[in-house]
Amino acid sequence: MGVVYAVVNQKGGVGKTTTAVNLASCAALDGARVLLFDLDAQCNASSGLGVERSTIAGSMFDVVTAHDPADGARTLEDIVVATEVAGLSVCPATIDLAGVDLSLANVIARHLRPDPGGHGPVPRHPDHQRPGGS
Ligand SMILES: Nc1ncnc2c1ncn2[C@@H]1O[C@H](COP(=O)(O)OP(=O)(O)OP(=O)(O)O)[C@@H](O)[C@H]1O
Numbered sequence: 001m002g003v004v005y006a007v008v009n010q011k012g013g014v015g016k017t018t019t020a021v022n023l024a025s026c027a028a029l030d031g032a033r034v035l036l037f038d039l040d041a042q043c044n045a046s047s048g049l050g051v052e053r054s055t056i057a058g059s060m061f062d063v064v065t066a067h068d069p070a071d072g073a074r075t076l077e078d079i080v081v082a083t084e085v086a087g088l089s090v091c092p093a094t095i096d097l098a099g100v101d102l103s104l105a106n107v108i109a110r111h112l113r114p115d116p117g118g119h120g121p122v123p124r125h126p127d128h129q130r131p132g133g134s
């Protein structure tokens, strides 16, 4: 059975990301298999673990917003990437996550993907570049 740790504080700049990255790394170095989810549009956890935007197949945005692969939907298995820390993998973020909470505010059961006939794809951030460079 896995253990889920959430590092949460409403105040900004208090060390949440730093704590999460170091906690995940230390647990992995201690022998645990660790999967870190980055759901922050700043992408600091992803970049801090060496994940290059140009090399990823998708991000948490593609997992939480899209339903149809044609709209860019991805599964966690699609997007997970190994890090240089043995045993530590990350499901990376992209800047598209900025404002996604507002985009999903009216979506029923928004903890799930929108249903296919429902709300259509959530708009990407204007600075979006498709992971992989296209
Ligand atoms: N224990 C610490 N001692 C000193 N500086 C720290 C410590 N933890 C984090 N910092 C520094 O504090 C700053 C903010 O840290 P971090 O980005 O982890 O905060 P955050 O809570 O994730 O911020 P945000 O709310 O913007 O996501 C960074 O410059 C980081 O290097």
Ligand SMILES: [Mg+2]
Binding pocket: 016, 017, 018, 040, 042, 044
């Ligand atoms: Mg942070």
